[in-house]
Amino acid sequence: MLMQTNRHTENSRDGLSGPVWFSLILLVSWLVLPLIPLAIWSVSRSWYFPDIIPSAFSLRAWNYVFSNTSDVLPALGVTTLIALCATLLSVIIGLPAGRALGLYQFRGKALVELLILAPTIVPGIAVALGLHVVFLSLGLAGSYLGVLIVHLIPTLPYMVLVMAGVFANYNPDTEAQARSLGASAIQTFFYVTLPAILPGLLIGSLFTFLVSWSQYILTLLIGGGRVVTLPLLLFNFASAGRNDITGAISMIYILPGVVLLLLGARHLTGRSRAVESLRQI
């Protein structure tokens, strides 16, 4: 019996066997592999079949991306601005709701949770096709405001779920103590509540930013081609076969996500809620 237990501990503590290492390396390479041709294309001048590596390198694509005549920089600005506004609105509207869900038990809570969970699972196209007519008659279709509003469908529920998780581990008693010592409601929020929830709020906001940053079909449908964000531009260049520019845009487009992962990787590990919500990116 003792021997069995020892063998088990050996398995979990010591290194991996050869075949296991091999399959692990294979899997991880496969996960990284699709990003590599994009990076290489962005600095290629000519890369025709059957060349394994490009026959000539150049920074042509990058020069184009950063030139005044390209659509990339305006699209980058639009994407960033919409994502920032969607995040800010989601914080303002979602934080109180997250607090209610994280701190209190009340009748109908399961239903409320279901309503907030549903938009994170129902595909955007199913909702946006119906909204289109109303946005059209309100003059919101094809406008930045319309795209911003429709981005709230995935971002707001995400923020509420994240903040509900943060508030579930939060003790509101300190607020009562601050109030009894004479702090106003606003002072209590800024000096007691905010510092306590700040780490979760920041990580949640960064991921909310990324949720808006990744939207494609909502922007396409409601923006009607007039609101051009990075993914729309990326799709167009990819279907037009401009691989070098597609590669360069891809590198810019994945940058916030990679930076965020470097910053927040340890916050992700071991938190299934946080990972589950990532589904929207």
Next chain:
Amino acid sequence: MLERWKIPLLLSPALLLIAGLFLGGLFLGLIGSLGYMPLLGREELNLDAYRNILFSTGFYQSFLLTFYISLMSTIIASALAIGAALILRRHFIGRSVINFLFQLNLTVPHLVGAVGILYLFSQSGFFARLAFEFRLISGPSDFPAMIYDPLAIGIILQYVWKEVPFIGMILLANMQTFGHDYEAVSRTLGANRWQSFRFVLLPLLSPGLLAAALIVFAFTFGAYEIPALLGQSYPAALPVLAYQSFTDVDLNARPEALAMAMIIALLSAVMIFGYARLARRYMRS
């Protein structure tokens, strides 16, 4: 008195917005699919759009294709994710580096992955060039079609690529909460490694795994940009067909587009129902 109104006050801005946009969008889609188009002067409700699509072979082909893509992607991604999680929970040298690389594409948007798959697997892509280099093929057209192909291999490869880390991370988080104790007990009771996995760990993991699989299935069933970039034009995946009908110059196609959107919504509603039931059972245990 104030206490009583506190929770509704905290909740109402978010709930109003989500209900207005999300439920509103679904409701408008539903009445639109029933032929209600006041802008065109049509105010009567009928089932014509549903009748039209249910009697067209194009819709069935698209539905079956999409169902097949979602099912294959979910099953393959789940199987690989279980394997990956079983390895990644162990302690080994270089684990943190491998862990980082494993999570890398969690924050990479789907579209970027789709373009990457395109450049790897198209008939003039990286693998075709590799095959040519090793004299396996004599030209791009000899390379098996994996992009714009009837079997949608490129699309499935993209979904698997993106979802393995997602499901894998959820499984890893679950495994951390269970710890090794249950398996260790089963091993001391004489179970071999396979039995301990099959009869102890897998049943423990299955609610989390199923929940993750349901989310993945619903997502892959309604995603537009990946099949739009990597898929064949006929039959197209259902979201692509819905978008094409919606933007058709013939406005009569709009109710049909909305009917397809409702079918996508219905399928994801089934997934949410399953997910909510699993989540509740999972909370209790």
